[in-house]
Amino acid sequence: MSVRVRFAPSPTGWLHVGGARTAYFNWLYARQHRGQLVLRIEDTDVERSSDDAERGVLEDLAWLGLDHDEGPGSAGPHGPYRQSERLPLYRRRADELLERGLVYPCFCTDADLERRRQAALATGRPPHYDGRCRALTVAERERRLGAREPYSLRFAVAGLEWVLEDLVRGRVRFPAGVVGDFVVLRSSGLPTYNFACVVDDAGMEISHVIRAEEHLANTPRQLMLYAAFDWTPPRFAHVPLILNRDRTKMSKRSGEAAVAVGDYRRAGVVPEALLSYLALLGFHPGDDREILTRAELLEAFSLERVGRSGSVFDPDKLRWVNAHYLHHASGADLLRWGAGFLPAAARGLAAADQIRLLEAVRGNLATLADLPGELAPMLGEETAPDEEARAVLGAPRSREICAALADNLERLADWSAEAVKSALLAEGKRLGIKGRELFQPVRAALTGRVHGPELPVVAGTLGRERCIARLRAAAR
RNA sequence: GGCGCUAUCGUCUAGGGGUCCAGGACAGGUGGUUCUCAGCCAUCAGACCGGGGUUCGAAUCCCCGUAGCGCUACCA
16 A cells, blocks of 8 residues: 655644644655655634745745645645635535435534533533534424524534554544534534545545644544545554643743744754754654754654654754754855855855855854854954953063064965964964964954954955954054 | 543653663763864763552553643634
8 A cells, every 4th residue: 555644734823843843754754655745735714724824834844845745736636735625525525424314414503502511511511512403303404404594514423432543652542422423514614624634634545644642532533434434544643742841732822942943944943953853852763863864764764663752842952953963064055054144244255155154164053043143253344352352462462473473474475274374373483472372362353252263264264454454453 | 520642860762571770862060172162072960750569570561549731612
């Protein structure tokens, strides 16, 4: 049987890191098994869905490099892929169940339902639908239908136990009688989540449903629908939730960490790092590796090694993973990732020069957002020396070394980091100064700071004229 | 309230009866390396939710508690 999985976001906001992880697991599973990944937009909640949000989700997925085989706009064989465009399908399926007496019209209003629900809760009864419209006589039903009373369609739940063989949680039993008659088609004609989900997963020939644990308790409803249609259900894999520090489901409300993929993109996290971090939140490769590339994950990933308990999102560890990627990246990758974070002074430079700059500072980066700050001294922007730098420049022999080095650099045949370094060391030797006492004044003179990338590299990048001018200024 | 899921260092986790006085990683402490920060290296500290069983032996299996979370919607 060929593997077909799907990622089914509802476009009610930006892509959430939890959604990104689910999408990644699905992507990995599909690619591992040479199957297909379907992207389906679940926009049946018209109140909360928007085109903007859908665009945002699509952009974030593209940024992460999670491509799909079928989805909105790709005209696949099982489309359309937007639930709002599949309404007639749901209607037809609902009618089918209506004819067979498996669903029934319910005329209860929202207000009635809510009141009865509260009353049930207050007296300690299960807050399920009480089934009163299920008991309507044929005559009564016909009369109210004829009177054009608005109605929803409810599934007539049978008293059966349901057993789910979940690929990550094992066997899960749902005893009979805990699920009330649920709505399948709203009075607006729009399907509910559980109904649309089943009609679509079946219609799109989905073989494995890999989704978040919050859907676990919905699964018996879906199983009932599969049985009602006499369809074979897909295999299910419910992956644990990503949590806030307080261990509630991660959301923008209660958490202090950003939840949207876009927030991390803007904060200078690279997609590979986010993906690696997210995958290892809940999945364990079975060895001590802490960072796995996409290719390595394609090798190592399996649903069996996905944990069963929720995981707290740790921005510090993500930062560490991101720094690792930045420190080990090729110049080309750095440029691809960092182009958008380059300060104005570096934008106009040739790609080769930009790469040189990025490589010089990459060791100091935790995120791409550090780029402007790290690059500033390399780009020759005039910055007044800070307090520490002034203290260093005020030291006894600082003027002496600056003046001597300026003279030496004027005579230098070729200009490179290596040449500057030998010149500096030569002057230091001549004056009997080395180490800290030698490097720090020069660094302070050139950048106005006492911290930064390797000094020769800084000098090399800054260029001869600027270096000499600054050394002379400091020597005065 | 009901049902379900989960429970190892602050956090992510390894562990699936003896090899565990519980291993790795992030964060934290200390030291080393480097002109400096970062990095890197070394090193320290830090956990099996509680109680009962089963067993010669339990972090690992079972039961009962407890806690957290999820679901219980004409949200997804």
